[in-house]
Amino acid sequence: MSQDNKQKEVSGSQMSFQQLIFELQQYWSGHGCTIAQPYDMEMGAGTFHPATFLRSIGPEPWRAAYVQPCRRPTDGRYGENPNRLQHYYQFQVLLKPSPDNIQQLYLDSLKAIGVDTETHDIRFVEDNWESPTLGAWGLGWEVWLDGMEISQFTYFQQVGGLDCKPVTGEMTYGLERIAMCLQNCSNIFDLVWTQNGEHTVTYGDIYHQNEVEMSRYNFELADTDSLFSWFDTCEQESNKLIEAGLPIPAYEMTMKASHTFNLLDARSAISVTERQRYILRVRTLSRAIAQAFFESREKLGFPLLKQ
Amino acid sequence: MSKTQNLLIEIGTEELPPKSLKKLATAFKEEVCKSLNEQELKFSDCLWYATPRRLSILIHDLETTQEDKEQQRRGPAVSAAFDEDGKATRATEGFAKSCGIEVDQLERLETDKGSWLAFNAKVKGKETTELIAEIIESALGRLPIAKRMRWGDSDVEFVRPIKWVLILFGNVPIDCEIMGVSSGKESYGHRFHHPDSITIKDPASYLETLKQEANVLADYDVRRNLIETQVKEIAKSNNGQAVIDSDLLDEVTSLVEWPVSFSGEFNSDFLKLPKEVLISSMQDHQKYFPVIDKQGNLLPYFISVANIESKDPALIKSGNERVIQPRLSDAAFFWERDLKHGLANHIDSLKKVVYQKQLGSLHDKSERLQKTVTSLANSLSVDANTAKRAAELSLCDLLTDMVSEFPALQGTMGRYYAEADGEDATVAIALEEYYQPRFAGDKLPATPLGQLLALSEKIDSLVGIFSIGKAPTGDKDPFGLRRSAIGLLRIIIECELDIDLKELISLAASNYPKELDANKCIDNVYQFLLERLRRYYLDEGVSPDSFESVLAINTSKPLDFHHRLTAVTEFRKLAEAESLAAANKRISNILKKSDISDIKKVNDKLLSEDSELTLAKSLSEYQIRLAPMMKNRDYKSALTELAGLRETVDSFFDNVMVNCDDEAIKINRLALLSNLSALFLLTADISKLQS
Numbered sequence: 001m002s003q004d005n006k007q008k009e010v011s012g013s014q015m016s017f018q019q020l021i022f023e024l025q026q027y028w029s030g031h032g033c034t035i036a037q038p039y040d041m042e043m044g045a046g047t048f049h050p051a052t053f054l055r056s057i058g059p060e061p062w063r064a065a066y067v068q069p070c071r072r073p074t075d076g077r078y079g080e081n082p083n084r085l086q087h088y089y090q091f092q093v094l095l096k097p098s099p100d101n102i103q104q105l106y107l108d109s110l111k112a113i114g115v116d117t118e119t120h121d122i123r124f125v126e127d128n129w130e131s132p133t134l135g136a137w138g139l140g141w142e143v144w145l146d147g148m149e150i151s152q153f154t155y156f157q158q159v160g161g162l163d164c165k166p167v168t169g170e171m172t173y174g175l176e177r178i179a180m181c182l183q184n185c186s187n188i189f190d191l192v193w194t195q196n197g198e199h200t201v202t203y204g205d206i207y208h209q210n211e212v213e214m215s216r217y218n219f220e221l222a223d224t225d226s227l228f229s230w231f232d233t234c235e236q237e238s239n240k241l242i243e244a245g246l247p248i249p250a251y252e253m254t255m256k257a258s259h260t261f262n263l264l265d266a267r268s269a270i271s272v273t274e275r276q277r278y279i280l281r282v283r284t285l286s287r288a289i290a291q292a293f294f295e296s297r298e299k300l301g302f303p304l305l306k307q
Numbered sequence: 308m309s310k311t312q313n314l315l316i317e318i319g320t321e322e323l324p325p326k327s328l329k330k331l332a333t334a335f336k337e338e339v340c341k342s343l344n345e346q347e348l349k350f351s352d353c354l355w356y357a358t359p360r361r362l363s364i365l366i367h368d369l370e371t372t373q374e375d376k377e378q379q380r381r382g383p384a385v386s387a388a389f390d391e392d393g394k395a396t397r398a399t400e401g402f403a404k405s406c407g408i409e410v411d412q413l414e415r416l417e418t419d420k421g422s423w424l425a426f427n428a429k430v431k432g433k434e435t436t437e438l439i440a441e442i443i444e445s446a447l448g449r450l451p452i453a454k455r456m457r458w459g460d461s462d463v464e465f466v467r468p469i470k471w472v473l474i475l476f477g478n479v480p481i482d483c484e485i486m487g488v489s490s491g492k493e494s495y496g497h498r499f500h501h502p503d504s505i506t507i508k509d510p511a512s513y514l515e516t517l518k519q520e521a522n523v524l525a526d527y528d529v530r531r532n533l534i535e536t537q538v539k540e541i542a543k544s545n546n547g548q549a550v551i552d553s554d555l556l557d558e559v560t561s562l563v564e565w566p567v568s569f570s571g572e573f574n575s576d577f578l579k580l581p582k583e584v585l586i587s588s589m590q591d592h593q594k595y596f597p598v599i600d601k602q603g604n605l606l607p608y609f610i611s612v613a614n615i616e617s618k619d620p621a622l623i624k625s626g627n628e629r630v631i632q633p634r635l636s637d638a639a640f641f642w643e644r645d646l647k648h649g650l651a652n653h654i655d656s657l658k659k660v661v662y663q664k665q666l667g668s669l670h671d672k673s674e675r676l677q678k679t680v681t682s683l684a685n686s687l688s689v690d691a692n693t694a695k696r697a698a699e700l701s702l703c704d705l706l707t708d709m710v711s712e713f714p715a716l717q718g719t720m721g722r723y724y725a726e727a728d729g730e731d732a733t734v735a736i737a738l739e740e741y742y743q744p745r746f747a748g749d750k751l752p753a754t755p756l757g758q759l760l761a762l763s764e765k766i767d768s769l770v771g772i773f774s775i776g777k778a779p780t781g782d783k784d785p786f787g788l789r790r791s792a793i794g795l796l797r798i799i800i801e802c803e804l805d806i807d808l809k810e811l812i813s814l815a816a817s818n819y820p821k822e823l824d825a826n827k828c829i830d831n832v833y834q835f836l837l838e839r840l841r842r843y844y845l846d847e848g849v850s851p852d853s854f855e856s857v858l859a860i861n862t863s864k865p866l867d868f869h870h871r872l873t874a875v876t877e878f879r880k881l882a883e884a885e886s887l888a889a890a891n892k893r894i895s896n897i898l899k900k901s902d903i904s905d906i907k908k909v910n911d912k913l914l915s916e917d918s919e920l921t922l923a924k925s926l927s928e929y930q931i932r933l934a935p936m937m938k939n940r941d942y943k944s945a946l947t948e949l950a951g952l953r954e955t956v957d958s959f960f961d962n963v964m965v966n967c968d969d970e971a972i973k974i975n976r977l978a979l980l981s982n983l984s985a986l987f988l989l990t991a992d993i994s995k996l997q998s
Binding site: 082083097098099107116120121122123124128139141146147148157164166169180181184186271 | 321322323324325326359454456457458459460467468470498499500562593611613614615617618619622623625626627629630631632633659661
C-alpha cells in the first residue's frame with residue numbers, strides 16, 4: 001500500500017512542463033472552456049489577452065482557458081537567478097459568470113495535475129488584485145501550495161472602469177512555479193520541459209540564452225528615444241481607432257503602449273512622478289476601449305447571450 | 308419567564324480576509340445582539356466563533372416569542388370629542404374606526420391635564436423564527452467591510468461569496484434566505500479532511516461535532532491558544548524560543564481551521580543578514596514564526612502552521628523550505644549591493660524622487676530638515692553638525708534595494724548602512740529612531756538626536772501638507788498627519804522637551820520657499836495640534852473639563868501644558884476641589900457681570916467684615932508663598948497649597964455681600980475676588996471644572 005503511494009508520488013514528480021499544460025487544457029476543456037491560443041503580442045500578464053480583458057466586459061457569458069507568455073522586462077536577471085525570468089508563462093482560466101463551485105473546480109484541476117490535496121497544504125490567502133493600467137480591480141486570493149504562491153484567483157469587480165455584471169472569475173496559474181513544485185526542482189532552468197526516453201529537454205535548453213540576451217536588451221540596449229516616441233505613436237493611434245469605433249485594433253495599440261512603457265521602466269528612463277502619469281495615460285485608453293467595446297457588442301445585440 | 312431555546316447561526320463562506328476575521332466575527336455578534344435587544348427578545352449570553360470559512364454565533368436561552376404588549380393610543384380630548392348634543396364628532400368616529408372598534412368601546416384616560424379618549428391595544432408578540440432572517444441579514448449588511456464584492460450573476464454584496472447558511476433554533480433548523488442563499492440543515496467540515504456536509508444536532512453540540520467529526524476548531528480563541536502552544540513546544544524542541552508577534556498569531560489563526568505546526572530550516576549563512584530582514588521575510592511574506600536562542604540571536608529555523616494533517620508532512624516541510632530559500636537569497640543580494648553602494652551616495656539621487664509635487668523632492672525635504680535641526684540642536688543639547696549629518700542621511704535608505712523590497716524596514720536599514728559606512732554612532736541610531744513612534748503606543752526615540760530628527764520631520768510634514776491645502780478631513784488623512792501630530796506631541800511631552808509649538812511651527816514654515824506662503828497655515832497647524840492634544844489626553848482617560856481648564860491658560864508649550872494638567876488632575880482628588888471649583892465659577896460669573904476687567908489692587912481701608920479681612924490677608928500670604936512654585940512650574944504644589952483656602956473662601960461667600968449698595972466697597976470686594984481668581988489662574992482655570 002505504502003509502496004503504491006510512493007510510486008504515484010514519483011510519477012507525479014515527473015510531470016513535464018508541457019504535460020502540465022496538456023493536463024490543464026484537457027481539464028478545463030472538459031469544463032466547457034474554449035481553449036484559446038496565446039495572443040501574438042507582448043504583454044505583462046495573461047489578463048491583457050483580449051479573451052480576458054475584453055470578454056469580461058458586458059453581459060455575455062464566456063468560458064475560456066489558454067497559455068499566455070508574459071513579459072516583464074524589469075524582472076530579467078540575465079539567466080542568473082534560479083527563480084526570476086523576464087519571459088514566463090501563465091495559464092489563464094476565465095469563467096463568466098463565476099459558478100458557485102468555482103473554488104472546487106480549481107482544486108479539482110490541481111488534482112488533475114497530480115497535486116494530492118490530502119498531502120499538500122493548500123490555502124486561499126486574501127489578495128486583492130488591481131491593475132492600474134487596465135482600470136481594473138477584483139477581490140480574491142493567492143493560492144498557496146506548501147507556502148508557495150502558485151495561482152492568483154480573482155473575482156473581477158471592475159474592468160476598464162466598468163462594473164462587471166456578471167462577475168468573471170479569473171484563475172491564473174504560475175506554470176513554472178507549479179512545475180517546480182511537481183518536479184521537486186529548485187532551479188527554473190532545470191525544469192524538464194519534455195522527456196523522450198533518454199532525451200530530455202529542459203526549460204534552460206529553450207530559454208536560458210533568451211533570458212541572457214533579452215536582459216541585455218531590456219536593461220542596456222533598448223533605445224529610449226525611439227521607445228518614448230513609439231509610446232506616443234501608439235497612444236495617438238489608439239485614440240484615433242477609438243474615434244473610428246474600432247476597439248479591437250485600438251486595444252492592440254494600447255497593449256503596445258503598455259509594453260513600451262515597461263521597457264522604458266526597465267531602462268530606468270521614467271522618473272517616479274512621470275511614472276504615475278504614464279500609467280494614467282494607458283488607463284485612459286483602457287477605459288475608452290472598454291466603453292467602445294461594450295457599445296460595439298451592444299450594437300451586435302450581445303450575440304453570445306443568445307446561445 | 309417565557310420559553311427559551313439556544314440559537315446557532317453559521318454563515319459559511321469562501322476564505323475570509325485573515326486580517327479582519329476577528330473584527331468581522333465580533334461585529335456580527337454585536338450587531339445581532341443589538342437587533343435582538345431592539346426586538347425585545349431576551350437571551351442569557353452570546354458567543355462568537357470564526358474560521359477562514361465561517362462566521363458563527365451561539366446565543367443561549369433566547370426567547371422563542373416576543374412578549375405580548377399593551378399599546379395605548381390616545382384619541383381626541385373628551386372635551387372636544389362630542390358635540391353639544393353628546394354626539395361623537397367625525398374625528399372621534401374616525402379614531403374609533405382606526406382602532407377597529409365603536410366609539411362607546413373607547414376607554415377614558417384621566418390625566419392632570421384633562422381626560423382623553425383612548426384605546427388599549429394588545430399587540431401579539433412575534434415568533435423569534437419570523438424575525439431572525441431579517442436580524443441576520445441586516446447584521447451582515449452592517450459589518451465593517453472595507454470592500455464588498457459581487458460574484459456570479461447576483462447583485463448581493465458581501466466580503467466573500469456565501470456558500471451555506473445554517474440556523475438552528477433548539478434542534479430545529481430555520482428555513483429562510485440570507486443574502487440570496489437558502490438556509491439548510493447542515494454545516495460543512497474542513498475543506499480537505501471533511502468536504503462533505505455534516506449534521507449538527509443542536510446548538511450546544513456545534514463546537515464538539517465540528518471538532519470530533521469534521522476537523523474544524525471553530526472556536527477562535529481555542530485555536531489561537533493551540534497554535535501558540537504548538538509553536539512554543541516546537542521551538543523548545545529546537546532548543547530555541549519562538550518569536551510570536553500577536554498580530555501574526557491572529558493572522559495565522561484566521562488562516563487555518565485545523566492547525567498543524569511544524570518547523571523548517573534555512574541555510575545558516577543567511578544569519579549574517581540583519582535580523583530584522585530575516586524576521587520580515589519570515590513573518591510578512593510567509594507568516595512564519597522566527598526562532599531565537601537564549602541570547603536573542605536568530606536560529607536558522609522557522610515555524611509554520613499548516614491547515615492539514617498531511618499524509619506526508621515531510622513534503623509540506625520541504626515545500627516551505629524551498630520558498631524561503633530564494634527569498635533570503637534575494638535579501639542577501641540586496642544587502643550586499645546596498646553595502647557596496649554606500650548610504651551617503653544616495654544623497655544626490657534624492658533629487659530625483661518627488662516627496663510631493665508642490666513640496667519638492669526628498670532632497671528638498673532633507674535640506675529643510677537640516678535647517679530645522681540646526682536651529683533646534685542647541686536647545687536639545689545636541690551637536691549641530693552631527694544633527695545636520697543625520698538629517699542629510701535621514702531619507703537615503705529609502706533608495707536602497709532592501710527598503711524597496713521591505714518598506715517596513717525604512718529607518719532600520721538606515722541604521723545598519725550608516726553603521727557599516729562608519730558614520731557617527733549617534734547618527735546611525737537617530738536614523739532608526741527618526742520613524743518612531745511608528746504606531747499608537749510604539750516606543751519613542753531614546754536619544755536626543757533621534758528625538759530632534761523625529762520631531763523635525765513631523766513638523767515639516769504637518770506645515771508642508773497644510774500649506775498646500777491637504778489637511779486631514781473626516782476620515783481622509785492620506786499623509787498620516789494625525790499620527791505625525793500625536794507622535795510629535797508624545798515626543799515633546801514624554802521626552803520632556805521644553806519646546807514651544809508656535810515657535811516650532813514658525814521655524815518649519817520659514818524653511819519652505821516663500822512662494823509656498825507656509826506662514827498662512829501656522830494658526831491652522833497650531834489648532835490642529837491642540838485638537839490632537841485633546842485626543843491624546845482623552846484617550847489617556849483625562850476628563851474633558853480638566854483639559855479645558857488648562858486650555859484656557861493658552862500655553863503653547865506642550866510640556867508646560869502637561870505639568871498644569873497633571874496638577875489639575877491631582878487637585879481634583881482633593882476634598883476641597885469641588886467647592887473651590889464652584890467658588891471660582893461663581894467668581895468668574897460675578898466678575899463677568901461687573902465692569903472689572905483687569906485686576907485692581909485691594910484697598911485695605913475699605914475692608915470691614917471679618918471674612919473679607921481674613922481673605923485679603925490670606926491672599927497676600929499666598930501670593931508670596933506661590934511665587935517660587937511658579938518659578939519652578941510646580942503647579943501641583945501650587946494647587947495643593949491653594950486647596951487650603953477653601954474655608955476662607957466659603958466663609959467669605961457665606962458672610963459677605965459682594966454686590967452691596969456702597970459702590971466703593973463693592974468695587975473693592977470685586978478686586979478681592981479677582982485677586983483670588985488670579986491665584987488659581989496661575990495654573991489653570993478651575994472654574995471650568997464640572998462637579
